[in-house]
């Protein structure tokens with residue numbers, strides 16, 4: 113495999129480019145849609161790196177009210193904690209991005225990891241910021257295994273709030289209590305304590321990631337890649353395998369940003385406007401103004417085929433990925449092998465994954481690759497925002513070779529007849545076929561509104577139907593057996609928990625009307641769903657397309673549209689279905705399925721996990 117024979121370059125080799133060229137905004141003219149842009153007043157100061165800490169101290173404290181929705185997991189007990197004594201965040205070497213697909217030939221095994229979650233000071237794009245990271249690095253360690261392997265991850269929490277780690281996309285059949293969703297499948301791991309996640313890879317194959325599922329903690333850096341190989345994966349042969357974690361980036365600390373978002377007046381005077389990122393990263397490396405000239409870069413071999421695993425580990429916006437002078441072939445989406453489909457670029461929503469094939473068949477040289485922030489989601493102007501993160505791929509040239517800097521802001525066009533951007537409705541699963549007929553259906557609406565009154569302290573909240581989620585305290589839905597003895601169907605429990613209980617195995621349809629003016633990337637835990645139908649406006653009984661519906665675990669529900677999703681409900685436990693935009697989830701955009709409670713009530717949950725609730 114070329115993955116092990118290719119030469120690898122570390123982050124440092126493209127240094128000093130700033131002296132020649134300061135990377136600037138490439139796509140700054142794209143206009144906002146969906147929501148009107150609002151004039152900017154306060155935010156002009158936010159981007160100035162030297163006031164980031166001041167913001168945390170001043171605005172974070174000054175405007176932070178005592179909220180009903182105070183996002184327990186994320187809110188720092190001490191927002192003024194100084195970062196001067198913290199260790200620096202390490203950036204993994206570029207070589208670490210190369211995967212080892214040859215391990216697929218190893219016999220089944222147990223792979224053990226120790227994760228230490230701690231606070232550090234990082235500067236992914238050259239601007240110093242407060243971060244929460246695993247094992248001192250951002251991104252965190254990549255977990256790579258084979259289907260059938262067991263993994264044992266001992267997580268030690270050294271940050272000042274409870275934490276938990278979620279294994280995105282995994283089915284966790286029989287081990288729902290290791291899903292890692294704080295307040296749903298476990299209590300948080302208390303400060304100073306540890307918890308062991310111990311489960312087998314029981315079916316999911318392909319590209320995914322792990323991340324904190326406690327408040328907005330992953331926004332601050334608790335993320336990593338999770339790659340599961342299988343001999344029978346229905347994808348074309350390739351020579352090398354590379355993971356690229358693409359994310360938006362905030363210079364502020366997420367609890368402070370969340371306070372601003374929750375401020376009754378809104379972050380820029382308009383309630384509901386999400387914090388606009390300051391930039392982004394590729395495998396932990398970004399650029400911002402003239403303060404950083406590092407580029408994530410890899411040296412490949414000529415005339416080979418590389419699998420690039422693109423994971424959006426960000427918190428808010430979709431990332432648009434492309435490689436100058438190269439087309440790409442999509443072969444996997446969220447662990448579903450798809451019929452190879454050529455594209456020039458593709459948009460990856462938060463928490464989605466795609467594998468694309470890159471062929472190193474152009475003129476030997478160094479090429480920029482790009483991860484652009486979707487500015488349609490920006491609701492106000494953030495001066496200085498780095499709207500496109502760049503990396504370098506090179507082959508047939510020396511390791512230090514840098515692409516033409518003149519191309520940074522004017523990417524070359526592909527030849528006439530080149531494919532276009534990915535349209536997700538073109539994805540066809542390999543070996544896909546009709547989904548079974550449904551036997552149960554759930555109807556959900558998505559809305560976000562300014563909720564005034566004593567219950568909500570006049571804040572902008574997210575609702576599924578009429579319920580705005582907030583985490584249970586000192587227990588979890590699973591531990592509390594929430595809704596276990598109710599009839600099939602939906603109910604709002606404990607004021608803030610919208611739970612649909614399904615007592616027998618069913619094929620479940622979820623019909624979702626997005627009544628909001630924003631797009632929402634929704635993720636279902638523990639399952640992949642079939643996308644049976646989608647369209648503009650509310651669902652009005654349109655017939656489904658059941659020829660070979662795409663199956664995945666995260667999809668974007670665009671503004672003012674509906675979807676009909678279907679899954680086989682045979683996996684016991686509490687499964688969250690939520691918007692993956694961290695601000696929206698913190699504002700309540702989460703709903704829970706309580707599947708087969710007579711089975712989940714028999715789970716053999718380690719007693720210490722239940723005991724941790726008292727201290728979480």
Ligand SMILES: [Cu+2]
Pocket residue numbers: 631632633691692693696697701
């Ligand atoms: Cu959302």
